[in-house]
Amino acid sequence: MAKFNAEEAENFEDIEKQFAVKAVHQMETYWKLLSLIKGSKLTLTKYDDEIYDTLLADFPEFKDSQVAAVLNEDDMKSKEGKERWRNFCEKFKHIEDYNFGTLLRTHSNEEYGEHNTMFSLRIQFYAIEIVRNRSGQNDWICKK
Amino acid sequence: MSAEQIPQGAEVSIFSKNEKKARAAIAKLNLKPVKGITRVTFKKKGNQIYAIENPDVYKSAAGTFIVFGEAKLEDFAQRLQQAQAQAQAQGINPVEGTHDQSSIQADFQAAANANAAKIQEEEDPNEVVDESGLKPEDIELIVEQTGASRAKAVKALRAHDSDLVNAIMELSS
Numbered sequence: 001m002a003k004f005n006a007e008e009a010e011n012f013e014d015i016e017k018q019f020a021v022k023a024v025h026q027m028e029t030y031w032k033l034l035s036l037i038k039g040s041k042l043t044l045t046k047y048d049d050e051i052y053d054t055l056l057a058d059f060p061e062f063k064d065s066q067v068a069a070v071l072n073e074d075d076m077k078s079k080e081g082k083e084r085w086r087n088f089c090e091k092f093k094h095i096e097d098y099n100f101g102t103l104l105r106t107h108s109n110e111e112y113g114e115h116n117t118m119f120s121l122r123i124q125f126y127a128i129e130i131v132r133n134r135s136g137q138n139d140w141i142c143k144k
Numbered sequence: 145m146s147a148e149q150i151p152q153g154a155e156v157s158i159f160s161k162n163e164k165k166a167r168a169a170i171a172k173l174n175l176k177p178v179k180g181i182t183r184v185t186f187k188k189k190g191n192q193i194y195a196i197e198n199p200d201v202y203k204s205a206a207g208t209f210i211v212f213g214e215a216k217l218e219d220f221a222q223r224l225q226q227a228q229a230q231a232q233a234q235g236i237n238p239v240e241g242t243h244d245q246s247s248i249q250a251d252f253q254a255a256a257n258a259n260a261a262k263i264q265e266e267e268d269p270n271e272v273v274d275e276s277g278l279k280p281e282d283i284e285l286i287v288e289q290t291g292a293s294r295a296k297a298v299k300a301l302r303a304h305d306s307d308l309v310n311a312i313m314e315l316s317s
Contacts, residue, residue, distance in 0.1 A: 018173050018204060022313075029309045029316075036285065043279070046306040096304060097172065 019101060027103045027112055030129075031141070039138030044126050047095055052134070055127045058088045065135035068128050071106045073118045089123050098123040108137040163212070170210055174314065175202035184211050185218075193218040207249065273298045282308055290315040 033042065045051070061067045075081050092098045104120040105112055120128075132138050178201040186194040199213035273295045275283060285308065286297035292315045304310035 018208070022173060025313055026309055029312050032289070033285075033308060033312070036289075037281075042308070043282075044307060044309070045304075046277075096307065096310065100172075 023101050023103055031112060034138050034141040035143055038136075038142045039129075039133035040136045042133055042138075044130060044133075045095065047092075048126075048130050051092065051095075051123070051126050052130050054088065054091060055131065058084065062131055065131050065137070068131040068135070069108045069137055071104070071118065071128065073106060076118075076120075076124075085121075085124060088127070089121055092123045095123060095126075104128060108132045109140070111141070167212065170202065173204065175204050175210060177201070178203050178209075184213070186215070203253075278302070278306060282306065286311055286315065 055062055076085060089099065098121065100122040102120055102122045102125040103112065103117050104125045105116050106118050107116050110116045129138070181199060181201045182197070184196045184199045184201065188194070194215040195218045196211060196213035196215050199211045201212075202210040204210070275298055278298060278301050282301060283294060283297050286292065286300065287294055289312050290297070292300070296315060297311070300311035300314050301308075304314065
């Protein structure tokens, strides 16, 4: 019989790890892109305008782009904050991976790091990073 | 037992809502389908066997396998008897399997590679593709970053609604 021992085989944990692997891969890929192209010239998806306009309609405070420079995770994840973001997120079900777990920097003037990363949904990541990119907050990352 | 109630080779695919969701989520992980697997079994203590006939098997880059299908409890002793009876009828002596884990992995790997190679062959690198609606600099960036052909870069960009990050991830995984 085969030596493969099903009783000792693990897989559940590994499947969970795959999601983390993808989130980190996404973070690394995005960071590399920002180091190659100025954020102000980068589009994230073909829905950028739609995401941006909806964000400003639902969260008028982002009209001041500096609001996106420093995120307050506690506010975003408070009961009220969650409710507002949920309503926003549900408008983008047509976008691929809209609710996929994605790492988001809390401060746009720092790189990804232990104290500068929060967990968000992909559509939240798009919304915040579009504001940051359009207002030039990410241009410092580009080395060119 | 129950597996015999479904005729051999029958394409039975009735998925529950949850299973559909799970499949959709897992399909996004860029797993390689492993073709040609007809049966996956889980062995529990006391020779209890859960068998999945005609499963859909996927393999991740890390070597994890994901199997879809309906598991059925099987009586191992009964199956062994059947197999022996069949073997005797055909005049073959039952031979101990020589597959250890590494050779099984190697077989799967080969199957996955063969499949990937096939997909690659189907794509003509010089194929002229419609680039309308896409930013040429996005296409060039993907080609530069992943080493993929222009046609592949265009396809990936379209598949991901011009999402550069997702397109690069698809081509570099």
